[in-house]
Amino acid sequence: MSQNYHRMIAAALGISERQTERTLELLNDGTTIPFISRYRKEVTGGLDEVQIEAIRTQYEKLNETAKRKETILNTIQEQGKLTPELRARIEETWDNTALEDIYLPYKPKRKTRAEAARQKGLEPLATLLMLQREPHPEKQAARYVKEDVKDVDDALKGARDIIAEHVSEDEQARNNVRNSFAHHGILTAKVVKGKEEEAAKYRDYFDCSEPLKRCSSHRLLAIRRAEAEGLLKVSISPDDEECLEHLKRRFVRSNNACGQQVMEAVQDAYKRLLKPSIETEFATQSKERADEEAIDVFAANLRQLLLASPLGQKRVMGIDPGFRTGCKVVCLDAQGNLLHNENIYPHPPVNKPKEAFAKIQQMLESYKIDAVAIGNGTASRETEDFLKRQTFNREVRIFIVSEQGASIYSASKIAREEFPEYDVTVRGAVSIGRRLMDPLAELVKIDPKSIGVGQYQHDVDQTKLKKSLDQTVENCVNLVGVNLNTASSHLLTYISGLGPQLAQNIINYRAEHGAFTSRKELMKVPRMGAKAFEQCAGFMRIPEAKNPLDNTAVHPESYCIVEQMAKDLGCNVAELIADKELRMKINPERYISPTVGMLTLKDILQELEKPGRDPRKPIEIFEFDKHVHTINDLREGMELPGIVNNITNFGAFVDIGIKENGLIHLSQLAERFISDPNEVVSIHQTLRVKVLSIDMDRKRIQLTLKGVQQQ
DSSP states (O other), X not given: OOHHXXXXXXHHHXXXXXXXXXXXXXXXXXXOHHHHHHHOHXXXXXXXXXXXXXXXXXXXXXXXXXXXXXHHHHHHHHTTOOOHHHHHHHHHOOOHHHHHHHHGGGSOOSOOHHHHHHHTTXXXXXXXXXXXXXXXXXXXXXXXXXTTOOSHXXXXXXXXXXXXXXXXXXXXXXXXHHHHHHHHOEEEEEEOTTOTTTTGGGGGGTEEEEEGGGOOHHHHHHHHHHHHTTSEEEEEEOOHHHHHHHHHHHHOOOSSHHHHHHHHHHHHIIIIIIHHHHHHHHHHHHHHHHHHHHHHHHHHHXXXXXXXXXXXXXXXXXXXXXXXXXXEEEEEOTTOOEEEEEEEOOSTTXXXXXXXXXXXXXXXXHTTOOEEEEESSTTHHHHHHHHHXXXXXXXXXXXXXXXXXXXXXXXSHHHHHHXXXXXXHHHHHHHHHHHHHOHHHHHTTSOGGGSSOOSSTTTSOHHHHHHHHHHHHHHHHHHHOEETTTOOHXXXXXXXXXXXXXXXXXXXXXXXXXXOOOGGGGGGSTTOXXXXXXXXXGGEEOTXXXXXXXXXXXXXXXXXXXXXXXXXXXXXXXXXXXXXXXXXXXXXXXXXXXXXXXXXXXXXHHHHHSTTOOOSOOOOOOOOOTTOOSGGGOOTTOEEEXXXXXXXXXXXXXXXXXXXXXXXXXXXXXXXXXXXXXXXXXXXXXXXXXXXXXXXXXXXXXEEOTTOXXX
């Protein structure tokens, strides 16, 4: 592995070369990011998963650049134009833009105007004009009038085409134009004539113009989406006069007739070749930056959603509410298994509230239900109000649960395999109930793009988006850990070191041999090698295991350390975990070794203090304002309870219990200046908001946190 890689990555990320080198060694050995960040802190110097992912991304980019350099070198070599100096320049260049600029004069092209002029033998004339010493270029041009060259004007035009291409391929010229785009580039959008009505939702961009460097990612993605739909014409322009002045100073060195010809060629080069080329470059770069920001926002939101508070293993009733088709009700046991399902019709048009109440009462008793989960779609508030008006024989807590993506799950292959004999409505209600019990275990079954916490997720680079979201899911699953004896194959797939095949093998082994009694037993699973076991074991939990460490995040490779601690204190491991006073006597420095340092020992002691601790917060009951059911019930200045259900880089969207979400703009999130909404709010956070304005035509609600007392 090139030492240059370590140096370049370390410099780019502000991480030491030693940390970078050792992290890359682990990654290249097939070790997963969650495992490295949790169990190899001594090796990496305590890098977290975000830093490790950044190292991997930089490494992949450098590898791609290295491959591109190889292609460029081979292409120029085949042309017989690869000098030692040129080779050295290419090998030393790691900036992709600079690399392409070096390559441009040698890059095989489709037939250009300049190439056609060369084939007519006009290159010597172009060289003559570029010297700008000849007082009568027309006389020289006359010598080239023959065959394909019709007249003097045709000869001069061909020579100018060659000069124009030379100007457009000149590195300094390109960098001058690039600098102008970077500092003075203006993004302009105009609605396509006749498309005003069709483009109504983009009306904010019908005639807009702003500096590209100040255009926020969400605005840029919206503009580019409208452009892709054929509704807006979009361009990026620099300061044309400044660009031409730079080019003129570089190439026009005489005031004579030759200088005039070169000036014409420079103007043509700028308008026809240079400007469009650099505009494309900036359009691509700005889109990539906007994509990265949007993907980061999506990943941050997804992480918060996946780590939402779980109710835990309770008996739950899941309700998928509806009016005409009724409410689909399911009863689940504490493991999420379906016990019963039926329909109730408490709302119009069927309107059978008494019968619905009787059925709910019977189900609550028969299945000893602890909590009710109501999907937050159509008829959600009405169903919640209906249940809260009733007096039941047993105490049950009522929760509103996001059903975003539930319909995707209910029609999926996973749902069909889980419930082959039930239709999509039953599967959807089961998903709602299970989301209350364990959001993470249920949401991993759904494509993250369908969960509804993104920003322009269909407009960004889909490969990069998938990679980022998959890594986010993997990090979250491993942070929480899974119960080895209840986890689904889909949840197990995301565990470090496993994949679909090994996850299914674990399920098959469990079905054949019964519950796992120890982590060691994992080694009996077909195709579970030592490496896979090392990677996955620490993230598996076995609550009923004989060895209490099997239900903690302590890795089996460190069991001997805990056993030695217990032995030194004259007790067993179970007693050590149970007795805080015993743990207080441990001096971690006694257990430092060449492979185990203080970072790992601190993790072990923290885990012994709260074995199997779930990092997610406890769940809270939340209620919307009883008097607000539609946008018509809102008034400016009104204060309401709400739940944050999406965060973008321009603000946060809040569910206030009606069909339309309200937006708290970035400027309304705090009295102080903030640049990132995540400084103030998080997904599923409950808060009080004030209504700033209501746009009934566009169904838009502006909210604020300013001056609102939070409970």
